[in-house]
Structures are given as structure tokens and as C-alpha cells.
Amino acid sequence: MTSAGPVLVLPSHGTGDPSGQRAIRALVDAVTERVDAPVLDCFVDVQQPDVPTTLTTAPGTAPLVIVPLLLSTGYHVRVDIAEAALSVAPRPTAVAPALGPDDRLVDLLALRLREAGSDDTDHVVLAAAGSSDPDAVADCATVAAALGDRLKAEVTVGFLASAEPRLDEAISAARDAHPESRVAVATYLLAPGYFARLAAVADADLVTAPLLRADEAPPAGLVDLVIDRYTQAVQTLAVPA
Known part of the structure; x- marks a missing residue:
């Protein structure tokens, strides 16, 4: 304390x-x-x-x-x-x-991926809310790079609003670049809500829960x-x- x-x-x-x-x-x-x-x-x-x-x-x-x-x-x-x-x-x-960015958030993203059944053969797309502020976009890119280092794989970013590429575009690009891999969305959102629902219905093979869950x-x-x-x-x- x-x-x-x-x-x-x-x-x-x-x-x-x-x-x-x-x-x-x-x-x-x-x-x-x-x-x-x-x-x-x-x-x-x-x-x-x-x-x-x-x-x-x-x-x-x-x-x-x-x-x-x-x-x-x-x-x-x-x-x-x-x-x-x-x-x-x-x-x-x-x-x-x-x-963010912070390594503890990266730890939690990696945990949520494991919980969702992701493995090291998946291509991961970080789903972020998005912002018109370039510093916020840069923060998300930093987190994606850190998660990629943790997973020892490339992690790309898709935004749900206000920034590019949009999540659906990022998922499509991942499928084109890695046709033999599943696409896993790592939901970089603090809690359930509107954006988390948008991420959940994205055309990915699996989508993680947000960082906070109401049931734990x-x-x-x-x-x-x-x-x-x-x-x-x-x-x-x-x-x-």
C-alpha cells in the first residue's frame, strides 16, 4: 500500500x-x-x-x-x-x-491470445480504437512491435476508427500476405464496449477479449x-x- x-x-x-x-x-x-x-x-x-x-x-x-x-x-x-x-x-x-505503451499491457495481450487459442503459426493483427492524433497511432505501433518481439513474429495494426489501416483492411492484408496462416486479432481495448463489439465481429479466425473482462x-x-x-x-x- x-x-x-x-x-x-x-x-x-x-x-x-x-x-x-x-x-x-x-x-x-x-x-x-x-x-x-x-x-x-x-x-x-x-x-x-x-x-x-x-x-x-x-x-x-x-x-x-x-x-x-x-x-x-x-x-x-x-x-x-x-x-x-x-x-x-x-x-x-x-x-x-x-x-500505454507498457510491457505489462503486452504481457496481457499475449495472455489473451493464448486464452483464445492462438499459436505461433497465426498472424496477429492488433486491433486498436484509433485516433486522429499521430502520437496515439505511434503508441499503438510501439505496442504492436513489442508484441511482435514477444511472439517472435510480425504483428500488424488495424484501427476501428479515425486512423488507417482499418481493421478489416489489416485482416485482408494479413490473409493475402500469409494465406496458409490463421489471422488472430489481439484486441487492444481496455474493456468491453462498442469498439470491442466491432472487433469481435471482424472477419478473423479468432479474436481475443479486451484487456479487462467483466467475468474476472x-x-x-x-x-x-x-x-x-x-x-x-x-x-x-x-x-x-
Whole structure:
């Protein structure tokens, strides 16, 4: 357990999918059990409360640390969350980076592939949400390369929105390039929801579950990652003289 510290604010994307809501709630609860500080969840879209409301109504007077429950740098991290921290937060506030890239996410992707029945003869396509932010696209390419290193095979990327190539195009290209191999989609999404449903119906031979599942406890490595982001961000807060 960490020592008592700044309020931890955990903004996730938000979803109308009840299983996705349960999966994110379980992650927040698992983090709360290990952090000796108030923990608040909020959302950048779909659900309430939003980030500005949470920052302005957080209890107490301790500084705030925002750890985005988002896999890549993108508009929500760079704009929505960053602007709220700068212009709305009523006290010192630090913003941690997105959760990815990180080796623990690669570990979890590899686990989900094994669970889905993938083997070393498959060609793997990483399915990511997509973003118009080139840094987010680069983050996904970094994760795909790291997963390829882990699997000792090429891993390509397909996006579900806002970036190219789209997932269906990436799957078709994989089939053309590897006609004797199955195509396995590694779902690089945090939780069940709209994009996970799109990935699930892709024309692949198998598709993994997202990183969080509503029917199991949050993976320990993912909980550790969130806590590490919090601990590192606390160090960036100004220390009073």
C-alpha cells in the first residue's frame, strides 16, 4: 500500500455497455484497495461525472493526481484532461501519461491470445480504437512491435476508427500476405464496449477479449500499472518549501 497521498482521479472513456462499466468499476475498486488516498472515477465521454466536475468537487484539500485509464496518448489525454487540470482544478494537479505503451499491457495481450487459442503459426493483427492524433497511432505501433518481439513474429495494426489501416483492411492484408496462416486479432481495448463489439465481429479466425473482462478480476499487472502511474505522478507535484 502507498503512503497517504494526493487524491487519485481515474478518468476512463465511458461506455453504455454494462459489462464494460463493471470491468472498469472492478479496476477502480482494485486500485482503491491498494492506495491509501481517496480515489475518484470519472469519464471523458458517455457517462457522468465528467473530469471538470470531479476535479472541482473532490473532497478535502490535498493535491490531485489524474491517471487516465486510457491506453494511448490522444485527444482525451492531451486536450480534455490536460485542459481540465490547467484551467478547472482548484488545487495543485499532476497528470500521468496514458497507460500505454507498457510491457505489462503486452504481457496481457499475449495472455489473451493464448486464452483464445492462438499459436505461433497465426498472424496477429492488433486491433486498436484509433485516433486522429499521430502520437496515439505511434503508441499503438510501439505496442504492436513489442508484441511482435514477444511472439517472435510480425504483428500488424488495424484501427476501428479515425486512423488507417482499418481493421478489416489489416485482416485482408494479413490473409493475402500469409494465406496458409490463421489471422488472430489481439484486441487492444481496455474493456468491453462498442469498439470491442466491432472487433469481435471482424472477419478473423479468432479474436481475443479486451484487456479487462467483466467475468474476472482485473489482472494484477494492470492494477500495478495504474498504481505506478500514480506514484510517479505524485513525484512531479511541487513540494512546499
